[in-house]
Amino acid sequence: MSIIQVRHLKKSFGNLEVLKDISTVIQETEVVCVIGPSGSGKSTFLRCLNRLEDITDGEVIVNGHIISSSTVNINKVREEVGMVFQQFNLFPHKTVLENITLAPMKVRLTTKDAAKKRAYELLDKVGLREKADSYPAQLSGGQKQRVAIARALAMDPKIMLFDEPTSALDPEMVGDVLDVMKQLAKEGMTMVVVTHEMGFAREVGDRVMFMDGGYVVEENVPEELFSHPQHVRTQSFLSKVL
Amino acid sequence: MDVVRNALPYLMDGLKVTLYIFIIALILGFIIGLIVALLRLAPIKPLNWIAKSYINAIRGTPFIVQLFFIYFGLNTIPWISMDKTTAGIVTVAINAGAYFAEIIRAGIQSIDSGQAEAARSLGLTSTQTMRYIVLPQAFRRMLPTFTNQSIISLKDTSLLSIIGIADLTQRGQIQQAATYESFKIWLIVGIIYFIIIYALTLLANFLERRFELR
Numbered sequence A: 001m002s003i004i005q006v007r008h009l010k011k012s013f014g015n016l017e018v019l020k021d022i023s024t025v026i027q028e029t030e031v032v033c034v035i036g037p038s039g040s041g042k043s044t045f046l047r048c049l050n051r052l053e054d055i056t057d058g059e060v061i062v063n064g065h066i067i068s069s070s071t072v073n074i075n076k077v078r079e080e081v082g083m084v085f086q087q088f089n090l091f092p093h094k095t096v097l098e099n100i101t102l103a104p105m106k107v108r109l110t111t112k113d114a115a116k117k118r119a120y121e122l123l124d125k126v127g128l129r130e131k132a133d134s135y136p137a138q139l140s141g142g143q144k145q146r147v148a149i150a151r152a153l154a155m156d157p158k159i160m161l162f163d164e165p166t167s168a169l170d171p172e173m174v175g176d177v178l179d180v181m182k183q184l185a186k187e188g189m190t191m192v193v194v195t196h197e198m199g200f201a202r203e204v205g206d207r208v209m210f211m212d213g214g215y216v217v218e219e220n221v222p223e224e225l226f227s228h229p230q231h232v233r234t235q236s237f238l239s240k241v242l
Numbered sequence B: 001m002d003v004v005r006n007a008l009p010y011l012m013d014g015l016k017v018t019l020y021i022f023i024i025a026l027i028l029g030f031i032i033g034l035i036v037a038l039l040r041l042a043p044i045k046p047l048n049w050i051a052k053s054y055i056n057a058i059r060g061t062p063f064i065v066q067l068f069f070i071y072f073g074l075n076t077i078p079w080i081s082m083d084k085t086t087a088g089i090v091t092v093a094i095n096a097g098a099y100f101a102e103i104i105r106a107g108i109q110s111i112d113s114g115q116a117e118a119a120r121s122l123g124l125t126s127t128q129t130m131r132y133i134v135l136p137q138a139f140r141r142m143l144p145t146f147t148n149q150s151i152i153s154l155k156d157t158s159l160l161s162i163i164g165i166a167d168l169t170q171r172g173q174i175q176q177a178a179t180y181e182s183f184k185i186w187l188i189v190g191i192i193y194f195i196i197i198y199a200l201t202l203l204a205n206f207l208e209r210r211f212e213l214r
Ligand SMILES: Nc1ncnc2c1ncn2[C@@H]1O[C@H](COP(=O)(O)OP(=O)(O)OP(=O)(O)O)[C@@H](O)[C@H]1O
Pocket: A013, A016, A018, A036, A037, A038, A039, A040, A041, A042, A043, A044, A045
């Protein structure tokens, strides 16, 4: 069953056309990794999937909602679509626990006790139960990102979007975050992951999309895409990063 | 010393008037500032324009002129009748409101856009995002400039003596006229203002330290 459908998506910032014509379908439980050179539109594409960026043209259907339509209740859609950012974006004035319980309590109107209980479960899952009462400033980058993942999971999303979740981390912390993501993938979460971690894409991805210049130039199962890239641009990109 | 001892209870009553006007005007000014800041940032052009005009009008005119306009000018309109104290409070509030609006706007804009994006991506509405994520952080960051403006507004209340409000300054004038002890009277009035403002600064420092790590 497809959970995301993108048809002829176009996105411009003023006169700059960043996404030129993107079409793809993502199945439930699928893990799609998006790779490509800087400025190719990867983040913009991801942000169109929960409409953090307004969609200029084309149709985007997420979890049954036509989010490219201006009448859709986008807040409802976002409840089911978690997002993890390169810069973590934890709320610095709230404790780890409060970061995680805020949205369930304010958006879903979950009781405080239930929200806390769930938060502790998620903190166990990312291995940070003992940090519940810390503030984000007291955490390392890797810990912050794992809290950010727990915060997104607290809404029980159907889809998780990751925008270079490990790019701002010291190398020794990348593994912990990737492990959490691998675990999620194993549990059947639908994931769209913009990443420079080719190892992760190869190991966890069901499919890899290579973007360049606002187009999806090529997409395939990781093994094929990495071993036998069809397009010159894919070949030249991979020769630089692999 | 007798002069001071005799004048002090009378001056203290004036201080009460000063603080009463200051506190009410501060609260009103803050509410005005918050609303105007949000109008200034709203994605609706006419609202931005109204907010900006108000801010420019206040910043571009002297406090005394604003006071005279409100107390003497507006009071000529038949259905408006403000007593001195009300006019004083309104003037200080409207004046402070314009400066607070700019402080709050700058505070809101200083918060990284990733904060709002994270909140929105969790399904929070734009109002919830403002209320729970952006404003609490903006207020913490604003505290020093906010304190500065509050101190300026407190000092501005002394100008209300011109329309005859019996505040600390006005009572200083009366005592001075009765005793001809200009040096002692104005020294003690100055010390009282100083103590209040110093206390405000300490309070602000305390609040700032409390919120530091977060
Ligand atoms: N808000 C914006 N306003 C104007 N231009 C933007 C905006 N966001 C992105 N762009 C432009 O769109 C293009 C694509 O940006 P995007 O962030 O999607 O690229 P990316 O593939 O994620 O790159 P990177 O690997 O560096 O993160 C870039 O040229 C960028 O400058």
